[in-house]
Amino acid sequence: MYDLPMRPFKHPPVSEFVLERLLYALSDPVRLDIVRRLAELGEASCGELDGGRPKSTMSHHFRILRDVGLVNTHTVGTTHMNSLRQDDVNSRFPGLLDAILVQKE
Amino acid sequence: MYDLPMRPFKHPPVSEFVLERLLYALSDPVRLDIVRRLAELGEASCGELDGGRPKSTMSHHFRILRDVGLVNTHTVGTTHMNSLRQDDVNSRFPGLLDAILVQKE
DNA sequence: CCCATAGTTCGAATATTATCGAACTTAAGT
């Protein structure tokens, strides 16, 4: 009935995670880098993780990471805080993220 | 100096494996299916794994799997026998293949 | 030698994707 105030982002439930789409999302260097740095930092805004890339480009990659279930985004003031959905991914694909994140580079 | 007799396939050494490319190769449903069935069967010819798809399509996917280091192909008569380079992949990316292959589907 | 079999290679059509500028939206600050 009612929309909650400002819900720009839809995050899929774990039951809708699709392995192929996760793998695809992680196969892009920019996105893999985002995931790695989120794993280090715990959370970060979009702007903190652009490597000088345009906002529109980053927004695109964050959307893909959200859509496949890898990243959670919540709004804090005017910034979007992103974090890895590590527990969710682990529960659905045990060991997958760990196997990827142990790689230094 | 000399070419070995008939070496159509080049398989990359483990040191040249690239995580992003592995993930990309595995993100295609056709290729992921090939990898899963090779894991079950141990080895299989190209023809055994086409699901009615044209040979040229399958050849394309096998080439990608070979190029990234996931699959080894050796010629036996007129057929090409394929197998997973599981030990090689495990040595470079421990746990990755397991995390993917435990998924039923 | 001819022929069938198993794949590869080539070429072209189609579809997806990545990238980025420009315009827009929302939230804060002054």
Added chain:
DNA sequence: ACTTAAGTTCGATAATATTCGAACTATGGG
């Protein structure tokens, strides 16, 4: 209100990929 900051959305372009038919390349058999 005006302005800035942080992202998103839209649109276009360029690069990549997938698919598949057709022609080609062995290899093995009769």
